Amino acid sequence: MAGFLFRRLLNYLALIAVATSLAYALAATALNPRANYEGRNPPIPPAVVDARLAELNLDDRTPLPERYLRWASGVVRGDFGRTVTGGSVNQDLGRRIGVTLRLITAGLLLGSVTGVLVGAYAAVRQYGPFDRLSTGVSFAVLAVPTVVLANILIIAAVWFNYLVGAHVLLVSGEATPGMPGGFAAQAADRLRHLVLPTLSLSLGLAAVYSRYQRNMMLDVLGADFVRTAMAKGLRRRTALVRHALRTALIPAVTYFAFTFGALLVGTTFTEKIFGWHGMGEQLVNSISANDVNTVAAISCFAALAVLAAALASDLMHAVLDPRVRMGADR
């Protein structure tokens, strides 16, 4: 068992290393940091540009293997190099990961809990009005891409604010800079900023989770152990919640880990449209700014997140499913 885990971990590390190196090579070839210095007035002397690029390890005249080695030796020591503006990539991304976490936690929790509840209830009343309604709504929501959904939410919020006659919902940023007042006022301000991005994240997630949970629940409802639970005299509600829902939750929980990993870098649209300065926004910005080192660092982080999520979902599965746990003990 330990040997198997060790081999698996080693394979993960190799995957991360190759994926990050590939992303670096691709970014270093396709992006052109020199373009950032062109078209300035007054023009910057070529020698200055060269010196600056060489200092940042972005000079396209240095052969790619040489640049790669310099970058890789930094990464091994935990230093992802510097951004095009000269700042530390580590510090920049470290700040941004906090923003992303504050953004996705509420959305992910709200979306998955709503989805699971809706899906489970729809399965219990299969082909009832609620089942039909939730199926239709989730189909419609799944067809709306995040870019469209987020913009529709903004339009709706502007209309709502106009209707109420006050700026209740705020559409841009994480908090109002220089907001006066104590903790309560600041918290309220943050909450007003958080409503729309959270909705745009959780609606889609709830749709996915409800479809998923409905199928799982339907599989479990016909199982012998649920019938036994009711046959031994448990009330229907108790049998459904304690026996059916608990078992049907296992796949949803493992899926939760994957969503979390994917969202760490995948909330690009929500962050960009609502003006949150997180990882996803930096992904788009770094490509527009020809920021090779940041692009490579984000790929590394994304790979790490995916594999950590895979590992976490395996572990959670083992914790929740007694069959897996017993199998491991034996």
Place this chain on the structure above:
Amino acid sequence: MSVTDEELAEQHEAGDRLGAPSRLRVVAGRFFGSFQGRAGFALLALMFLLAFAGPFLGRWSYTDRDFTAFLAPPSADHWWGTLQTGADVYAVTLRGMRRSLVVGLLAAVVGTTLAAVVGAFAGYFAGWTDRALTWVTDLLLVLPAFLILAVMSPLFASGQWPLFVLVLALFLWMVTSKIVRGVTISLREREFVYAARFMGVRPTTVIFRHILPNMSSLLVVDATLNVSAAILTETSLSYFGFGIQPPDVSLGSLIADGTRTALYAPWTFWFCAGLLVVTVLAVNMVGDSLRDAFDPASGRGRR
């Protein structure tokens, strides 16, 4: 309906027609028998008709600029209004939809083909072939697709959209390929595959003639659902200017432009966004109904 009832019904049906009904006819019958299938198919056909025949109805081409009407609301002259540049929304939107539909369809077909070939080879040959192919699959799963596609966007300058389709397909096949590999491993032990092998049929022929046709239903459904995934990825990339490059337009770039003026000129946003949503909805409905139609255990009452 219990199993014996179903068997009886099937025998009855077969007896009426003298001979087994063709699989295609059964699947088509079940597909069009469901409301969802009919509605999805009709919507999708309508979208295609609009995208390919619609431009001939309008007076304007997507490159035309009407310098007498900037950001004008819908009228008899411009059915869906005009953009800030004076472009006709009807013409531009249909052009963008055509591009999005073609890109989505091609990317889905290429992606599913790739998934079928890689998965079947990995599952059939096992050993080192399997290990190498699975590792490549995992690697592509770990790479952030959006970032790689965006970094490569300078390569898709105008006119290079087939290359964009290929790269898009490169990031669509991994999960399906894993499923195909699993199915192949179980099919490999079946009698008809053994028979073919012992007759001396070459392994590649076995794969293409005996293994892949036996999972055609899985592949057809997957290709359909990949269409909506490809369309969504394409529009998202184009929204940030990383996909289809100007002067060509796609639904994504139109939505990006439309959001800036959506509040005071709603026609610039709602037509392209609405068409995108309807298209994806139709594709998803068709895919879902196809899955039910292919699955002999689904439909007909409670499970």
